[in-house]
Amino acid sequence: RKEVEQDPGPFNVPEGATVAFNCTYSNSASQSFFWYRQDCRKEPKLLMSVYSSGNEDGRFTAQLNRASQYISLLIRDSKLSDSATYLCVVNRFGEYGNKLVFGAGTILRVKS
C-alpha cells in the first residue's frame, strides 16, 4: 500500500463548479499535511498547509480527519487557471529531520 494515496482523476469540471479531492495516508504518526499544486511541465509549489481544525484560503478549503487518516481539498467556483495536478503531501519523521511524502497527484481540468 502506498504511504499516500490519491484518486488520479482526471477530474473534468466546468468553470464555476465545486470540486473535491481526497487523500488517505497510512502513517498515523504523520503530523504535518499539505497540498501542493503542480502545473504542466512545472515544479510543485505549496498551495496550502492543512491544519487539524480545517483551514480556508479564498476559494480553497482543506480538511483533515486524523481518525480516518484522510485529507481533503475543496475548490469552489473553479477557474480555468485552477487546471493543474494537486499533490497531497504528508511528513515522515526521521532521525535527521522531517521528510515529505508525496501522493501521485490528482489531475484537475477546468473547461469553459
Next chain:
Amino acid sequence: DVKVTQSSRYLVKRTGEKVFLECVQDMDHENMFWYRQDPGLGLRLIYFSYDVKMKEKGDIPEGYSVSREKKERFSLILESASTNQTSMYLCASRDTRPDEDEQYFGPGTRLTVT
C-alpha cells in the same frame, strides 16, 4: 524570493555514462533533496542532505549517489546511467525552522537515457 536552480532542463545520455545533475539554492537552507517523478508514481525521494557533507538515503537510492561540498549546492550522480533512470529529476530545499513548512523546488531536469 527563494530560488532553486538546476543545471539543465533537458539531458540525453547513453547507457553506462556517468551523469551529474547539479542543484543550487540561494536561501541558505540546511536541507536539500533529490526526487524523481514518474507518471503514476509521483515524487519519490532519492537522497537528502541535512548539512554540508551530510547525506541520508531516501526511498530509492539504488544507482545514485550525492555530493554536498557547499551548503548551496547539492549534486546527484548516476554512476552508470541505465534506461530505467529515464525520468524527471527535481531538486528541492527547505529551511529547518519549525515554522517553515514549505519545500522549494527547482524547475526539474528531464533526463533521457538511451
